[in-house]
Amino acid sequence: MSNSGRPHVALLPSAGMGHLTPFCRLAALLSSRGGGDLDVSFITAEPTVSLKEYLQIRDLLSSFPSIKSHRFKVPELSPSQFPSSPDPFFQQWESIRRCAHLLPPLLASATALIIDTASASAVLPVAKQLNIPAYILFTSSASMLSLVAHFPSHVISSTSPSAPLMSNILIPGLKHPVPAAWVPPPLHVPGHIFSTLTVDNGRCLPEADGVIINTFDALEPEVLAALNGGRVAHGLPRVFAVGPLVAPPPPQQMEETGGGDYPIAWLDRQRDKSVVYVSFGSRTAMSPEQIRELAAGLERSGCSFLWVIKTKKVDRDEEETDLGALLGEGYVERVKGRGLVVNGWVEQEEILRHRAVGGFVSHCGWNSVTEAAVAGVRVLCWPRMGDQRLNAEVVRRSGVGVWMEEWSWEAEGGVVGGEEIGRRVKEMMEDEGLRDSAERVAEEARVALGVGGTSSKEMEEFISRIMMGS
Known part of the structure; x- marks a missing residue:
């Protein structure tokens, strides 16, 4: 004792x-x-x-x-x-x-x-x-x-x-x-x-x-x-x-810092289930080439999006990112209003639960998978390393989302093109059957946690x- x-x-x-x-x-x-x-x-x-x-x-x-x-x-x-x-x-x-x-x-x-x-x-x-x-x-x-x-x-x-x-x-x-x-x-x-x-x-x-x-x-x-x-x-x-x-x-509320309010305030202005949330977790840093193709894909999709960019594996090594240089001159201005790009930490659980978020492009780290399942948000799986392909298969079999199995991951060094990314994002957001399936899994999660x-x-x-x- x-x-x-x-x-x-x-x-x-x-x-x-x-x-x-x-x-x-x-x-x-x-x-x-x-x-x-x-x-x-x-x-x-x-x-x-x-x-x-x-x-x-x-x-x-x-x-x-x-x-x-x-x-x-x-x-x-x-x-x-x-x-x-x-x-x-x-x-x-x-x-x-x-x-x-x-x-x-x-x-x-x-x-x-x-x-x-x-x-x-x-x-x-x-x-x-x-x-x-x-x-x-x-x-x-x-x-x-x-x-x-x-x-x-x-x-x-x-x-x-x-x-x-x-x-x-x-x-x-x-x-x-x-x-x-x-x-x-x-x-x-x-x-x-x-x-x-x-x-x-x-x-x-x-x-x-x-x-x-x-x-x-x-x-x-x-x-x-x-x-x-x-x-x-x-x-x-x-x-x-x-x-x-x-x-x-x-039992004791944290003092508000205001740092995480900006993405939420932006989401508050969007339509229900209209936004694609894009994040690859706390340890996944994409190559500049892949980041630019992803940027092009999100722009081509025609969907509203909230994209969290990470350029270093360890956040202590992160430096102020010049989004213009990284994404291409004029990109941020072109997507302004329907796209928000964030270089920093966000409260992902809160974002996934927001009424405006209807899809999630994810690396399929397990916390991301379970948070999406609870929120009833469709997932487009793009595993990058570690256990993430096994987790992506759980997402696919359970009906929470879809997995583009042919897309390369970190160890393979390939680059997925923007045209392909844009098409798949749009398909996910227009798939009503997938939306219903994700909402079914969310209900199953609520039942599992209930009395x-x-x-x-x-x-x-x-x-x-x-x-x-x-």
């Missing part, structure tokens, strides 16, 4: 907004739904890679003051130690793993621990040593979880484990094999830090007391049934599908477990 005599759950996220956001939402939910009988603490690995990570954690702690903050100092590793991957987020994952032995003082009063998959193989043994039940919050789709759980067995069964992974992957319990082209590119490269982490963390999943995942039964029924039916990998613990994770209203819904019951069972310290 904690010093208060109450159960105490500690959360340890990993690096990257795609990982941090669901941890913040889960922490807020646990703080609110614990009924004052559950202490919640948030362990932050410092320094954060991006400025937005620091700001999001600050806002969480300010909005939910009952959540206690613990700072976990980790060294900044040299990129030279990872010649196959200069990605600073992967390096932070490894830094957290290497410092796992320093966690016990921060867990002295914890009766349960929630960790990210990226650090599982290093942190689970520490929790076991301290006799603390440990759960994994998996921050992607159930489809990606099935790949991670099965991948170590796939590597072992390969005729040449040291050779690049190029074959399709047949995951037990699932009807369709995962095409090699959908597998995150680093997993094709033995010795890549992401590949090594995936194998190590996949192997240790059975050691966790449970896995929490930000999805819901109606979105991924086949995969969730296979995972909990023991068909994907031997010894997997219970998978709690508690999504879509939606943070509760904070007696599948996700609501899963969350209640999970909270009951951590309250009992099991």
Whole structure:
């Protein structure tokens, strides 16, 4: 028990907004739904890679003051130690793993621990040593979880484990094999830090007391049934599908900064369901050539659009962008009134819920997928890296959106032309069947989160477990 005599759950996220956001939402939910009988603490690995990570954690702690903050100092590793991957987020994952032995003082009063998959193989043994039940919050789709759980067995069964992974992957319990082209590119490269982490963390999943995942039964029924039916990998613990994770209203309102009001004010002037929202997440930076083709495509589509441009992978490296030079002289003026281009952070969840937004051109990061599903917004999938092709297939199968599978992603280096982009955007916005399908999924999400819904019951069972310290 904690010093208060109450159960105490500690959360340890990993690096990257795609990982941090669901941890913040889960922490807020646990703080609110614990009924004052559950202490919640948030362990932050410092320094954060991006400025937005620091700001999001600050806002969480300010909005939910009952959540206690613990700072976990980790060294900044040299990129030279990872010649196959200069990605600073992967390096932070490894830094957290290497410092796992320093966690016990921060867990002295914890009766349960929630960790990210990226650090599982290093942190689970520490929790076991301290006799603390440990759960994994998996921050992607159930489809990606099935790949991670099965991948170590796939590597072992390969005729040449040291050779690049190029074959399709047949995951037990699932009807369709995962095409090699959908597998995150680093997993094709033995010795890549992401590949090594995936194998190590996949192997240790059975050691966790449970896995929490930000999805819901109606979105991924086949995969969730296979995972909990023991068909994907031997010894997997219970998978709690508690999504879509939606943070509760904070007990303490944040002071308005005014920075995020401009896109909303612009949306307020647009017609219902008329705007295409275009964003490729917190880590995806397109090439200048692809940005210009996308600009041309949005102009050709004839649709109103709100486009968030990102030119650097890490926001601390972002500089003031000359939109005229990037998009072409006169572009901003030509689309003025029906198009808004933003170079900076926006509150995506708020934008997707706005009445004016009817479509979303997305990289299919999992938070973006679930936010679109809740909002009932059609998605045109353009996955760029990582788990995003697997997530795009979830979007396509569930009816939330469409996937242009032939469009290249970051590792392939191709450029999709503006004429093709414009045509596909227009088709999405005119597809009433797709609109109805997305709205159906939104209703399924609302039912799942409602009283007696599948996700609501899963969350209640999970909270009951951590309250009992099991």
